[in-house]
Amino acid sequence: MSNKKQHLDTAVIHAGQSPCPITGAVMPPIYMTSTYAQSSPGVHQGYEYTRSHNPTRYAFERCIARLEGSTLSESDDQSYGGFAFASGLAAIGTLLDTCTNGDHIVAMDDLYGGTHRLFNQVRARSAGLEFTSVDMTDLDALRSAIRPETRLIWVESPTNPMLKVVDLQGVADIAREHGILCACDNTFATPMIQRPLELGFDIVMHSATKYIGGHSDAVGGVLVTGNKELAETLRFHQNSVGSVLGIFECFLMLRGIKTLAIRMRRHCDTSYKLAQWLESHPKVKSVVYPGLSSHPQHAVASKLMQIDGQPVGGGMVTLVLDCDISGCRRFLENLTTFSLAESLGGVESLVNHPAIMTHASVDPAVRESLGIHDNLVRLSVGIEDSADLQADLESALDAI
Numbered sequence: 001m002s003n004k005k006q007h008l009d010t011a012v013i014h015a016g017q018s019p020c021p022i023t024g025a026v027m028p029p030i031y032m033t034s035t036y037a038q039s040s041p042g043v044h045q046g047y048e049y050t051r052s053h054n055p056t057r058y059a060f061e062r063c064i065a066r067l068e069g070s071t072l073s074e075s076d077d078q079s080y081g082g083f084a085f086a087s088g089l090a091a092i093g094t095l096l097d098t099c100t101n102g103d104h105i106v107a108m109d110d111l112y113g114g115t116h117r118l119f120n121q122v123r124a125r126s127a128g129l130e131f132t133s134v135d136m137t138d139l140d141a142l143r144s145a146i147r148p149e150t151r152l153i154w155v156e157s158p159t160n161p162m163l164k165v166v167d168l169q170g171v172a173d174i175a176r177e178h179g180i181l182c183a184c185d186n187t188f189a190t191p192m193i194q195r196p197l198e199l200g201f202d203i204v205m206h207s208a209t210k211y212i213g214g215h216s217d218a219v220g221g222v223l224v225t226g227n228k229e230l231a232e233t234l235r236f237h238q239n240s241v242g243s244v245l246g247i248f249e250c251f252l253m254l255r256g257i258k259t260l261a262i263r264m265r266r267h268c269d270t271s272y273k274l275a276q277w278l279e280s281h282p283k284v285k286s287v288v289y290p291g292l293s294s295h296p297q298h299a300v301a302s303k304l305m306q307i308d309g310q311p312v313g314g315g316m317v318t319l320v321l322d323c324d325i326s327g328c329r330r331f332l333e334n335l336t337t338f339s340l341a342e343s344l345g346g347v348e349s350l351v352n353h354p355a356i357m358t359h360a361s362v363d364p365a366v367r368e369s370l371g372i373h374d375n376l377v378r379l380s381v382g383i384e385d386s387a388d389l390q391a392d393l394e395s396a397l398d399a400i
Helices: 008-014 055-067 088-096 113-126 139-145 168-178 228-241 247-257 260-279 298-304 325-333 364-370 386-398
Strands: 082-085 104-108 130-134 150-156 181-185 203-207 221-225 284-288 316-321 350-352 376-380
Touching (some): 008 055, 055 082, 082 088, 082 228, 088 113, 088 228, 104 113, 113 150, 150 168, 168 181, 221 228, 260 316, 260 386, 325 376
Parallel strands (some): 104 130
Antiparallel strands (some): 203 221, 284 316, 316 376, 350 376
């Protein structure tokens, strides 16, 4: 395993991994063991119990840490900057476990519904944490929300499902001024498009289920940090809470991440084509896509979201249809290449109705204030041929 700086196209394939020294296996072996033999009590080869240590999981953790730009040192049997969990929510939950009863967290107002539920319906009650939601596209609003007891700033950018884009550098600067940790859910962008650690963030989170795995066949989550003290704290809590990613899922994530670079280019290219076309369609009221000049934070997105120095908009497109809920249902039910399903980021295209599906647990008044109406749908654009996807959308729009 080389520690030299690699282009991301190379790092997604090789980072954190090397051929097996015993067999020469190119892919890291799947170490399906729960425990490891010791030559004497407490004398072992760096591995005791798979909840605490596993070579396959370490390979995935090292890989995602390198991709996100963690500068922490690595060794062959440890992963200091990356942490793999059973799901994205398990990753967030473990991060919250580092907080203390009474701590205050400022969170982006537009969040994945499961994150919103975990914050406001679970940890506010079970852990005594306080949460304030704020539109962080307005940095003054963020400053105003910070209290003496604020421990963490939680950002999602681009957001789910409204695709708001936050000035991450500005947020990191504010967090540093106040001595507060800041974390970014980078699921929609992936490290191919933006790397928050390089902008001053302390922690990056991914629902690895999405673009990292990329094939809709494994559930997982990750945290990455470049802060050694914070890494030690996260490793302690990961081991203590125990919600680690299964070993076969780690193998699937490593397999999926090898094509992340080429997949994200295709996702972005096709999404931009479809967003441009949809913006002029008579049955579409509006299109929300960071790559369009009509996007409220297009200028910020163009600086933050790039591949090879060129601005990109990501693989997610949000539509407001010119219809009521019945028309929206007809649109969704008449799609054939797009599958009506939750989740996102796979090679196949998916469509989702946030108000009924992913964000149903969010209070209706909050959904309304964010613009998550009954005629809003979210597209996860896959890597199929763009003409086929456009034809599918056009046919479904004709059914409204």
